[in-house]
Amino acid sequence: MTERLYLYDTTLRDGQQTQGVQFSTAEKVEIAQMLDALGLDHIEGGWPGANPTDSEFFAAPPKTRATMTAFGMTKRAGRSAENDDVLAAVLNAGTSSVCLVGKTHTFHVETALGISLDENLENIRASVAHVVAQGREALLDAEHFFDGFEADPAYARACLATALDAGARWVVLCDTNGGTMPSRIGEVIDGLDLPGDRLGIHTHNDTEQAVAGSLAAIDAGVRQVQGTLNGLGERCGNANLTSLIPTLLLKEPYASRFQTGVRDLPGLLRVSRRLDDILNRVPRREAAYVGASAFAHKAGLHASAILKNPKTYEHIPPEAVGNARIVPMSNQAGLSNLRKRLADAGLSTDDDGALRRILERVKIQEDKGYSYDGAQASFEMIARDELSLLPSFFEVKRYRVTVERRKNKYNQMVSLSEAVVVVKVDGDKKLSVSESMDETGGDRGPVNALSKALFKDLGPYQAQINDIRLIDFRVRIMQGGTEAVTRVIIDHEDGKGRRWSTVGVSPNIVDASFEALLDAVRWKLCQGT
Numbered sequence: 001m002t003e004r005l006y007l008y009d010t011t012l013r014d015g016q017q018t019q020g021v022q023f024s025t026a027e028k029v030e031i032a033q034m035l036d037a038l039g040l041d042h043i044e045g046g047w048p049g050a051n052p053t054d055s056e057f058f059a060a061p062p063k064t065r066a067t068m069t070a071f072g073m074t075k076r077a078g079r080s081a082e083n084d085d086v087l088a089a090v091l092n093a094g095t096s097s098v099c100l101v102g103k104t105h106t107f108h109v110e111t112a113l114g115i116s117l118d119e120n121l122e123n124i125r126a127s128v129a130h131v132v133a134q135g136r137e138a139l140l141d142a143e144h145f146f147d148g149f150e151a152d153p154a155y156a157r158a159c160l161a162t163a164l165d166a167g168a169r170w171v172v173l174c175d176t177n178g179g180t181m182p183s184r185i186g187e188v189i190d191g192l193d194l195p196g197d198r199l200g201i202h203t204h205n206d207t208e209q210a211v212a213g214s215l216a217a218i219d220a221g222v223r224q225v226q227g228t229l230n231g232l233g234e235r236c237g238n239a240n241l242t243s244l245i246p247t248l249l250l251k252e253p254y255a256s257r258f259q260t261g262v263r264d265l266p267g268l269l270r271v272s273r274r275l276d277d278i279l280n281r282v283p284r285r286e287a288a289y290v291g292a293s294a295f296a297h298k299a300g301l302h303a304s305a306i307l308k309n310p311k312t313y314e315h316i317p318p319e320a321v322g323n324a325r326i327v328p329m330s331n332q333a334g335l336s337n338l339r340k341r342l343a344d345a346g347l348s349t350d351d352d353g354a355l356r357r358i359l360e361r362v363k364i365q366e367d368k369g370y371s372y373d374g375a376q377a378s379f380e381m382i383a384r385d386e387l388s389l390l391p392s393f394f395e396v397k398r399y400r401v402t403v404e405r406r407k408n409k410y411n412q413m414v415s416l417s418e419a420v421v422v423v424k425v426d427g428d429k430k431l432s433v434s435e436s437m438d439e440t441g442g443d444r445g446p447v448n449a450l451s452k453a454l455f456k457d458l459g460p461y462q463a464q465i466n467d468i469r470l471i472d473f474r475v476r477i478m479q480g481g482t483e484a485v486t487r488v489i490i491d492h493e494d495g496k497g498r499r500w501s502t503v504g505v506s507p508n509i510v511d512a513s514f515e516a517l518l519d520a521v522r523w524k525l526c527q528g529t
């Protein structure tokens with residue numbers, strides 16, 4: 001017999017408390033819809049009345065199967081729940097479910113609220129009762145519960161009992177400061193002697209154990225788990241639902257024991273990446289389950305075994321969460337990595353001599369500071385060259401880039417980068433000049449100017465490269481052999497949605513960038529379209 005485990009998402013509330021994160025109303029709507037499609041049970045949409053975005057979101061929330069929940073705090077002392085304006089704004093959002101944060105730690109009641117312990121209990125009771133009287137589902141986020149329990153277990157318990165007696169459907173045990181060890185979370189819950197189907201868990205990641213703490217709480221009996229997508233949240237974040245969900249669905253003892261509302265586990269990676277897109281964040285490569293490296297097999301020994309049976313180095317099939325296996329090339333690679341990479345690029349060969357030459361060249365280049373595991377398109381250029389599959393396309397005769405600081409027509413000092421690239425295509429010399437200015441008149445730098453000049457006129461090849469867009473540019477100073485060198489990695493995208501990365505290395509950043517740009521354009525021309 002499976003038991004129901006409820007998943008409660010707080011990306012739009014605690015996730016919005018992440019430093020640097022500020023969702024627009026439209027983004028909140030889109031995220032709520034993604035969470036709903038994934039199959040969350042509750043979506044905490046924010047705190048109505050606390051800021052215009054949250055109020056606007058609740059004025060027209062998206063229709064969801066998940067229970068849309070408004071967040072707020074218990075009423076303040078010295079007024080009734082009916083007359084508390086902050087609580088009124090939360091209830092006015094009209095959601096069927098309301099989650100109120102209430103203090104459960106004596107230190108916080110006395111220091112942060114400055115009221116008596118009894119007044120706080122009354123605030124919890126009256127606030128929950130008021131929510132329930134309006135026909136809503138009430139949840140109490142028991143703030144600082146675990147720290148409060150260490151300081152005064154009787155009082156922390158009394159707060160939970162008060163909320164439950166007043167009609168709270170769930171009391172959610174919060175490790176607000178994120179410092180409680182998972183084993184202690186389990187012990188405390190074991191000793192509470194409360195029904196698990198009335199208990200939730202809300203952990204923070206300050207010791208990198210929020211997911212472990214949530215699992216310990218589930219092991220001890222709680223049946224609602226709160227968290228956020230990609231682990232967003234105050235300070236170091238909340239329990240990461242992007243890790244918790246696949247663990248609960250795919251790992252024992254949880255997979256056989258529990259049933260959740262999750263409907264689209266293979267959609268998990270897409271949801272995680274979309275959130276990063278919205279936040280303009282680079283997805284964390286090493287993220288569990290959904291990171292680009294989560295199923296990347298770099299070492300030669302691993303790649304060799306993976307090709308025989310993926311289970312040798314994979315704990316789950318990557319497709320289960322929408323991810324994919326990759327076998328990158330690098331100085332850790334052997335022939336197995338190489339054969340797989342070449343096959344993926346449509347360059348399979350039986351020429352063992354060529355295979356050994358490619359491997360040797362990759363290792364020599366990496367010793368100079370190149371890195372191919374994140375720049376697979378540059379690796380393909382080496383492979384094509386060794387396999388005599390790299391047409392010359394065009395020859396670069398020279399290039400130049402200048403950066404000038406000068407006054408614009410408004411008498412402000414501005415920078416202007418300008419590049420000249422001369423290439424020979426089919427016997428014709430072509431000189432292209434470009435400035436790096438964007439639509440607003442801002443300077444986008446010398447690499448942008450170089451890229452625009454290189455991609456401006458390649459004669460018969462121009463139609464094939466018109467849809468290339470530079471999307472990311474990363475620079476690192478490396479030790480290449482005996483000298484410090486600059487490594488540049490550039491990501492491009494085309495109109496077909498293909499993304500590829502190339503690398504250049506030189507003591508000079510402009511030369512390193514130009515080398516990466518050249519590989520990018522050649523890679524695109526090799527695709528034929």
Ligand SMILES: CC(=O)SCCNC(=O)CCNC(=O)[C@H](O)C(C)(C)COP(=O)(O)OP(=O)(O)OC[C@H]1O[C@@H](n2cnc3c(N)ncnc32)[C@H](O)[C@@H]1OP(=O)(O)O
Pocket residue numbers: 014017047049050051073074075076077086101102103112113114143176234
């Ligand atoms: C653990 C958590 O993450 S809980 C979620 C926290 N989230 C947020 O704080 C984000 C949204 N918050 C806000 O926009 C604002 O803090 C508001 C609108 C809610 C309140 O703003 P203000 O009225 O200016 O109060 P301010 O933020 O300075 O202080 C919070 C007040 O709430 C009181 N308070 C804090 N927790 C509670 C509680 N659980 N129950 C009742 N009152 C509380 C504090 O004592 C303080 O009151 P005081 O001003 O009389 O000292």
Ligand SMILES: CC(=O)C(=O)O
Pocket residue numbers: 014101141142143144174175176177202204
């Ligand atoms: C309520 C909440 O976010 C916390 O206690 O961490």
